[in-house]
Amino acid sequence: MTAIADRLFGRARSAHGVLGFGGAPLGNFAAAMDDEQAGRTLRRAWAGGIRYFDTAPHYGLGLSERRIGAALRDRPRDEFVISTKAGRLLVPRDRPLAQDDDGFVVPGTLRRQWDFTVTGVERSLRESLGRLALDSVDILFAHDPDQAWAGAARQALASLARLRSAGLVSAIGIGTNATAGLEGVIRDGLVDVIMLANRYSLLDQEALGSVLEPAREHGVAVVAAGVFATGLLSTAHPRRDATYDYRPAPAGVLGRAGRMAEICADHGVPLPAAALAFPLLHPAVAAVAVGMRSPHEVDEDLRHLCTDVPAALWRDLVAGGFVPAGAVGL
Template sequence: MTSAVEDLRRRGVIGLGGAPLGNFARAMDDEQAARTLRRAWERGIRYFDTAPHYGLGLSERRIGAELRHRPRDEFIVSTKVGRLLVPRVPPLDQDDDGFVVPGDLERRWDFSADGVERCLRGSLERLGLDRIDILYAHDPDQAWDGAAREALASLARLKAAGIVSAIGIGTNSTAGLEPLIRAGLVDVIMLANRYSLLDHSALDAVLAPARDAGVAIVAAGVFATGLLSTDQPRPGATYEYRPADPAVIRRTELIASVCADHGVPLPAAALAFPLLHPAVAAVAIGMRSPREVDEDIERFTTEIPAGLWRDLVSAGLIPAGAVPAGPTSRSPEEPPGDAAARS
């Protein structure tokens, strides 16, 4: 086990996801981004995830502007490779891939050793840091067949050279991950939207082999892109980045009802659920403001009674295998970066 992953298990627990800081879906200014990051630090968050993809480097620049002044051994930072940023000719007025930023750059798939090294150098420059703790291959499943193994071979060379501490894959897909885990090619996987109160598809396909191999999982998208972020589904709530259909809204309402019976807000249960599994080392949450930081820390430190999970299993709303035997409640006094929150 690498030291970066050991640190993640020990103190990563809740991390700040950097896509909103790259102006995903809507813009924020630099001052709001800085205040959000400073509040996250004040509230004990010490894991920060970003990527060149997020705002064509804007997320990395904003995160780096705050972290480069912090003691380097006190935080964990991860970024991603595979989407190399190159000049767009002619430029667009705005990025065409979901981020509200100028479209003067474009993303080019490149998982070769040279491309990965160039991508990493660009990230280090934007972040203003001397090293990256965890480096993920970003969405190789979206590139081409075999991209994941090519990417991991490139990353393995960086790890062997001591340039990064831990390597893995950041993806929305469970496909093809189990063979990579069993082959010992990854230290950690950031998995978005595939292990939540509404989607359990990663339980057997990814989490079980990861547990057996000692691979850490970072669960992202635990609010299901919006549907689980409020106590009850709101009109127009999104799921998988699209308007939620009636069936998934109804399932969410049933889960919310069980949560209400136990006096637990639905978002608090959504944050706690992935961490029930021993393979999950952390959750990463996108945060847009100091207020959202405070809300998410409050949710994370909410006491979750073990009976909630038992009732969700009894109602057929989560699988029995998601809930380990023995106590699963968490004390609200435990800080967000303390591994005790997972014990």
């Protein structure tokens, strides 16, 4: 673990690495859950030793932040790490919708408004702290600036840097699904940490050369999210109706996942365990973050994290052309 990764995630680290609780499901992403289920899920995560929690205003129009805040309210602040995001302000809709129109099963009383200005990110953080019932967060990410406008990432990071200089957050970075532009902000020293979703997994190593290697070179921590490829790698035997990158999995990708599952089974390792372990092999990756929507999913993710993955499995995946040798230290 690099110095910055140890500073950010040291207290969340277990013997098998840092497993983060991804907060999108708590915002009712794709399917609703009630507060009771959300609370049970978060309590199980804490009991299992999870100490890193990631959320965002975007997730359920603030619902995820409120639920995480309620669960952590009575926990010792120096025992957990929390990150949230800025860039989408939540403002009232002139004409409320029955349901949010951006994938979350919540009433559409608010809309998201892009704002990466200093004033905007300060307001976003202030409102997030109110929902979280906290005085501070450890990491503040600029959320999906690539989806806003050209130059949004650098404007966002300049705004976030002012919050860091003022001592309002400990670390800043970008949370995104896209790799474009990340190498530049890493090399220019503008970020402490990158949260990268769906671009570094057993099925996609797009970020290896363009993000992870520059991050390693410059001491930037990486949080790998979406390591189950939005569903396809979450079961020992990939389901034909599984999603990949939020869409139905193409036949070729489904077949590739199936062949990897067979190699994993030959070594007595469930495919999800290999999917969790793979990103953590790279020295730049400080943590993996996984969405969890039930105590059962928490238990499964913790069990997979603790699974010993033999080097022979990685050698077989390299030999089969599924992952590059450099990604697994071979």
